[in-house]
Amino acid sequence: MAEQRETPLLKETENYYYENCPGCKVDRRKAQDPNPPYIHFSFIFAVALAAALPVSSIFPFLYNMVRDFHIAKREEDVSFYAGFEGSSYMVGRTLTAVLWGVIADRYGRKPVMLISTLGIVIFNTLFGFSTNYWMAMATRFCIGALCGILGPIRAYCTEVCRREHQALGLAMVTSAWGIGLVIGPALGGYLAEPAIYYPTVFSPDSIFGRFPYLLVSLVISAIGLVVTGLCFWLPETLHNHSDHAKIQDEPHDIEDVAISTLDDDQKKESAGGTAPSWLAILKNWPYMSTLIGFCVFQLHDMAYTEIFSLWTVTPRSLGGVGLTSADVGQALAVSGVGLLLCQVLIYPTLEKYFGPIIIARVGAVLSIALLSSYPFIAKLSGVVLTVLIDLASTLKNVLAVSIQTGYFLLQNRAVTQQQRGSASG
Numbered sequence: 001m002a003e004q005r006e007t008p009l010l011k012e013t014e015n016y017y018y019e020n021c022p023g024c025k026v027d028r029r030k031a032q033d034p035n036p037p038y039i040h041f042s043f044i045f046a047v048a049l050a051a052a053l054p055v056s057s058i059f060p061f062l063y064n065m066v067r068d069f070h071i072a073k074r075e076e077d078v079s080f081y082a083g084f085e086g087s088s089y090m091v092g093r094t095l096t097a098v099l100w101g102v103i104a105d106r107y108g109r110k111p112v113m114l115i116s117t118l119g120i121v122i123f124n125t126l127f128g129f130s131t132n133y134w135m136a137m138a139t140r141f142c143i144g145a146l147c148g149i150l151g152p153i154r155a156y157c158t159e160v161c162r163r164e165h166q167a168l169g170l171a172m173v174t175s176a177w178g179i180g181l182v183i184g185p186a187l188g189g190y191l192a193e194p195a196i197y198y199p200t201v202f203s204p205d206s207i208f209g210r211f212p213y214l215l216v217s218l219v220i221s222a223i224g225l226v227v228t229g230l231c232f233w234l235p236e237t238l239h240n241h242s243d244h245a246k247i248q249d250e251p252h253d254i255e256d257v258a259i260s261t262l263d264d265d266q267k268k269e270s271a272g273g274t275a276p277s278w279l280a281i282l283k284n285w286p287y288m289s290t291l292i293g294f295c296v297f298q299l300h301d302m303a304y305t306e307i308f309s310l311w312t313v314t315p316r317s318l319g320g321v322g323l324t325s326a327d328v329g330q331a332l333a334v335s336g337v338g339l340l341l342c343q344v345l346i347y348p349t350l351e352k353y354f355g356p357i358i359i360a361r362v363g364a365v366l367s368i369a370l371l372s373s374y375p376f377i378a379k380l381s382g383v384v385l386t387v388l389i390d391l392a393s394t395l396k397n398v399l400a401v402s403i404q405t406g407y408f409l410l411q412n413r414a415v416t417q418q419q420r421g422s423a424s425g
Contacts, residue, residue, distance in 0.1 A: 023238050026235055044176070045176040048153055048176035052177045056182075056188075057220060059184075059306060062085065071132075088141045090144060097150075104238075109237060113153065113231045127139040156234075167352070174408060179340055181305055185332045197326075284414060284415065298404075301404075312328045321389070323386075331393045351405075359403070360402070360406035363402045363406075364403060367396065
């Protein structure tokens with residue numbers, strides 16, 4: 001009887017690791033440890049939180065700040081100038097986001113994180129010392145221009161862990177970003193104008209009486225300084241050698257099929273470790289489709305984030321709700337707690353069973369219905385108004401961050417490692 005031979009159906013791929021390559025060290029750790037890197041996730045959470053705090057921290061006091069600068073001739077024009085000051089951060093970020101992504105792909109994710117957090121420390125402090133409208137706009141613009149952290153950190157969190165933990169990693173990023181967008185206004189609401197609200201602690205003749213919005217800026221800058229120190233403990237994930245074909249870091253597409261859409265030139269660039277071809281990225285339809293949807297949603301979400309705070313503090317005679325800055329801070333603080341619990345405990349399980357696309361679609365539909373109820377909520381008053389504002393704000397932020405997490409997952413899985421920073425930027 002002939003001897004039977006057993007032939008394996010799949011040939012195992014041999015891994016090659018380079019001793020002095022930081023990316024290979026991370027890959028080796030992932031191969032040896034199947035558990036989620038909770039320590040790295042916690043550092044990523046802190047970095048994303050510090051980057052998000054300056055974005056929306058000015059919204060509760062933006063109206064009062066612009067009014068104190070006396071640039072608007074009529075009270076009705078204050079919101080007009082406030083819109084420009086609030087958007088100056090996003091203008092700076094828009095102009096430099098892609099550049100920071102390219103730098104992250106070429107020199108590493110860690111240097112970009114360090115520069116961004118240091119930029120927050122320096123220019124956010126200067127913002128607190130603003131003496132006129134144009135200085136406030138200029139410092140906000142510089143914060144945004146130097147804050148190229150969101151794209152690289154999204155790429156980083158998918159590279160520092162195994163594929164099965166990527167949903168959790170991106171959920172940490174988006175939850176930290178979402179919490180920062182709601183805790184930032186809470187800090188702004190509680191800490192703005194301390195000489196008025198806390199006269200027993202802060203004298204009107206002190207520096208906080210002269211610069212009523214300095215305390216908020218100093219607290220956020222102190223958080224940024226601590227996070228800058230944490231960045232030094234983060235391992236770099238970018239490979240610094242050219243032989244990437246031997247490293248198991250293959251791209252994953254929108255639903256595990258997008259790699260078939262990558263042309264030969266893009267695959268060769270990824271394998272060779274060279275700079276990503278913009279033509280190859282633009283021809284990657286799974287990535288471009290998620291990018292278009294993400295841009296549309298972000299336009300909606302940032303408009304909501306800025307308008308919500310202005311709407312809640314604007315007097316009822318001008319179409320607002322008439323809440324105090326402290327009330328807005330309370331609503332956003334409640335939203336932050338709910339957001340953290342949902343993203344860390346609920347979203348990874350939902351993503352496992354339904355996938356990011358279904359979650360994003362359902363979240364978008366529910367957001368439309370929720371926003372349609374806001375005009376009716378504004379007609380209420382007293383405790384009922386406060387409770388419904390808290391609930392609506394929490395639900396809206398949970399839906400928004402769930403949609404963002406889904407888009408981040410789809411984008412990072414649609415490109416290779418050498419393209420993630422640029423594509424995310």
